[in-house]
Amino acid sequence: MKSTIDLSVLNEPQRHAVEHLKGPTLVLAGAGSGKTRVLTHKIAYLVSRGIKPWRILAVTFTNRAAREMAGRVEKLLNIPVQSLWIGTFHSICVRILRREAERWGLSRNFTIYDRDDQLAIVKKALKEMGGQQDNLTPGHLLHIIGKAKSDFVSPDEFDSFLSGPNKRLITDIYLRYEKLLKAAVAFDFDDLLARPVDMFTKHPDTLKEWQKRFSHILVDEYQDTNHTQYLLMKMLSGGSGNVTVVGDDDQSIYSWRGANVRNILEFETDFTKAATFRLEQNYRSTGIILKAANAVVAHNENRFVKKLWTERSHGAPVKILECLDDRDEAARVVDSVEQEMKEHVYSPKDFIVLYRTNAQSRSFEDVLRRRGIKYMIVGGVRFYQRKEIKDILAYLKIIVNPDDTVSFTRAVSVPKRGIGAKTIEKLEKFASEKGISIVEAAARVEEVISSGAILKKLKKFSEILQSISEMRGKTGLDEIGHALVEKTRYKDYLIEEYPDTFEDRTNNVNELITAMGEFENITEEDDLSSFLGEISLMTDVDMWDEDEGCVTLMTLHSAKGLEFPSVYIAGVEKGLFPLPKSFDSDAELEEERRLFYVGMTRAEERLHISYAENRMRFGGFSSGGASMFVNELPDDGLEFEEINTTYKLSNTLKNQPVRRPMEFEDYSQEGPDYGDAPFEIGAFVRHPVFGRGRVAGYSGSGDKLTLTIHFGTQTKKIRAKFGKLVPA
DNA sequence: AGATACTCTGTTTTT
DNA sequence: CAGAGTATCT
Secondary structure, three states: OOOOOOOOOOOHHHHHHHHOOOOOEEEEEOOOOOHHHHHHHHHHHHHHOOOOHHHEEEEEOOHHHHHHHHHHHHHHHOOOOOOOEEEEHHHHHHHHHHHHOOOOOOOOOOEEEOHHHHHHHHHHHHHHOOOOOOOOOHHHHHHHHHHHHHOOOOHHHHHHHOOOOOHHHHHHHHHHHHHHHHHOOEEEHHHHHHHHHHHHHHOHHHHHHHHHHOOEEEEOOHHHOEHHHHHHHHHHOOOOOOEEEEEOHHHOOOHHHOEOOHHHHOHHHHOOOOEEEEEOEOOOOOHHHHHHHHHHHOOOOOOOOOOOEOOOOOOOOEEEEEEEEHHHHHHHHHHHHHHHHHHOOOOHHHEEEEEOOHHHHHHHHHHHHHOOOOEEEOOOOOHHHOHHHHHHHHHHHHHHOOOOHHHHHHHHHOOOOOOOHHHHHHHHHHHHHHOOOHHHHHHOHHHOOOOHHHHHHHHHHHHHHHHHHHHOOOOOHHHHHHHHHHHOOHHHHHHHHOOOOHHHHHHHHHHHHHHHHHOOOOOOOOHHHHHHHHHHOOOHHHHOOHHHOOEEEEEOOOOOOOOEEEEEEOOOEOOOOOOHHHHHOHHHHHHHHHHHHHHHOOEEEEEEEEEEEEEEOOOOEEEOOEOOOHHHOOOOOEEEEOOOOHHHHOHHHOOOOOOOOOEEEOOOOOOOOOOEOOOOOOOEEEEOOOEEEEEEEEEEEOOEEEEEEEEOOEEEEEEEEOOOOOOO
């Protein structure tokens, strides 16, 4: 399977990074500098040099990236390469765990618990430990547990890993949590990574085999790996030492999830004789966009300083949209999208709207829908997180893993069967006494419960499970799905329970069944467990189809690794981005800034940044205004489009294309205080409350300026708090 | 066991 | 404001 790979399309550092086949390799790749290109070419190059595809392990950040990478490698090689090991850390670990389960004394039919499942377990543990203590919420506990697991803190070290008065209690809950997981034959997300590391430590012989298997390891987005992932990578590459990591410390945005930037910062000292390649030429963005992004991220202290450059022309200015409130923001962003579609050759799919929090999508959704523009929201309620989907999956999960109590509890209660907490508790107790699974306990219900009605209902439930179980392995997955929905009369349940939304929900169920039918099993597992394993690791970005012809909306986090001709970053405002909480520490604030940087560098041709003066949030509104990040943008190449449109016409500012937003404070009236004005006498201004006016005079100076403004017939004194006026 | 009415609480980001 | 959790009723 030899073919030659054309490396002439690469620039010099890219080519050197590709050709450097032996030993640890660090590729510091700035945004848009072609890191994916380096990775795909390196893989293809390795194969062309005779390395067997199945001896190459490539780790990506999302399943989507894995899929794309595989596609690009195939294109380069012009042959299919199914045997390549490519996927996220999580999906690769699942494959390893299933293969090694028996030798490691684990079950291969484990369930993967998502956050909701984890929450159920931790609540149970908390309850058993005497209920909730002050400030020890289930979410908080999960955070601690997750942190320990992603730092690879062992159970014995856990105690010293903690500090504070609740130390003992947290440890107890943690141990109980682990027990419950074990009893349910389930792994949480962090276990998927930690277990293999743990097992490789205890079983060096199996580790040796895997080390021998992988002659080359490549890791993408290395700046967002956590300690456990680092250990795993180091272990697996221990044999050959041929490990290539690619990343950009400026794009590290997942430390809250346990990612450790130190992994990339200390790679060179950690892997001796590491070769480092820097990719600093940006091919994605226009000069202005790149300059703006560079200027913003330069405010961070803790980083490798690099100089990203481009040969591209300057391009259009970065546009700042100042808006009244979130609805106004959505309207103006969509206005701008429509205008750009008209003026340029853009189609809906060329646009992306990015925001800090999922909740912000709503106002955009409203406007887009009203104007009949096709759009797609990525993230938010993920498909496999929807209630109706999780209901169906719960049945499938207990068929694969009858010990999965969380799924059992869910399945047995939808559709409502009149089986409640008490009954489930009894079954659980019986199961643990007899050493049988909870599903089996339900089948032997007559040994547990005497009540006729409940007995009958549980029998019926067991029969459904039984009949579906029998189909396993004999028919297509979609037929199993159909039968399940049929037998549980799930659609009737939806109609009854959700009269308003049952149509959407039914569609989702149908979509799930379709997905089951289309599922292609690439592992040697049975179809059902492999399907379940894969979809638990699926995210919305993985399913997103970029060719739909829609305007896309997603969070800044989800946008990592993507690029679009025209990008809108919404809600770059005080109190929202950076989130107030991030002022706790420089590290957090810098991460917010990197997130902004990631957003900016998604843009190829046009970048827009918007913020609102007021935003609807939990009932009331809160005031915002330009974020500190807006003020970090360089003056060159910015264009403000303000609430006060008359402003632009004002002669006094004709030669000042760049202006900071200014704040107004009106002490003479109550109500929203915002607006802006030049302080020259005679200038036109518009005040949100009083409307259009003309400056008649002013007193004071600096940021304590009082303007006298004629609003038609009435004259008002308005105190204006200016930022600074920036000369052209 | 489940429905209803109420309070509380919390609001990042996600493999 | 919405979703979760709790108390109280049927």
